[in-house]
Amino acid sequence: MALPKAMRLKGHRTFDYIHKNSVKYYGKLMTFKIAKSNPKILISHNNIHSLNNFKVAISISKKVSKKAVERNKLRRILQDCLLKNFSQENNHKPYWLLVNLKAGNFYNDKINLLEEFQHLIFKSGLFK
Numbered sequence: 213m214a215l216p217k218a219m220r221l222k223g224h225r226t227f228d229y230i231h232k233n234s235v236k237y238y239g240k241l242m243t244f245k246i247a248k249s250n251p252k253i254l255i256s257h258n259n260i261h262s263l264n265n266f267k268v269a270i271s272i273s274k275k276v277s278k279k280a281v282e283r284n285k286l287r288r289i290l291q292d293c294l295l296k297n298f299s300q301e302n303n304h305k306p307y308w309l310l311v312n313l314k315a316g317n318f319y320n321d322k323i324n325l326l327e328e329f330q331h332l333i334f335k336s337g338l339f340k
Contacts, residue, residue, distance in 0.1 A: 290311065
């Protein structure tokens with residue numbers, strides 16, 4: 213299941229803001245960059261109703277896998293895990309999350325990938 217449009221991060225200004233103003237959490241397989249939302253950056257997008265919501269972007273480079281099919285599959289797995297843990301009641305924290313997968317040959321080991329993803333979500337304090 214894909215992320216709803218209201219939860220997606222887009223725009224180069226958004227990513228520049230996250231890279232400069234984020235708190236970073238590191239794991240063996242991925243890194244999390246979390247920044248407080250800045251709705252002024254998203255005003256140019258036509259999504260006015262969800263400017264101050266929790267938003268996510270998952271970035272997987274070609275160093276993880278050269279095949280787009282495998283990168284998209286990893287992205288869908290992580291998005292599905294995120295949506296299972298996400299509840300609308302806990303959406304009171306207006307944060308932006310950028311998930312970067314590190315290069316390696318781990319994409320066949322989905323169990324470890326999901327365990328670390330959940331660990332970093334709880335370590336960062338996004339979900340309880």
